[in-house]
Amino acid sequence: MQPVEGIYRLKQSPRAWLGQFILAMRKYRLKQSNSDHALFLKHQQGMVTTLMIYVDDMIITRNVKEEISSLQKHLATEFEMKNLGELK
Helix, strand or coil, X not given: XXXXXXXXXXXXXXXXXXXXXXXXXHHCCCEECCCCCCEEEEEECCEEEEEEEECXXXXXXXXXXXXXXXXXXXXXXXXXXCCCCCCC
């Protein structure tokens, strides 16, 4: 597989990026939804974490703020990211 820096030169780069993203989500135990492939879910101890991705933006929701911070840290180890703050 091409290094991450070289991935943007590929015609299949969106598919290759999504493949890497799905693997990163599996490491964090989020499962891709069968009904919407841009939705990732994690059910744990009666709580649900959701991550919705659209092009290069994502929305993460959870009723426990620490879980969101933990997921953001995990994603930052895998991808170059910026936190744009609260959803408006």
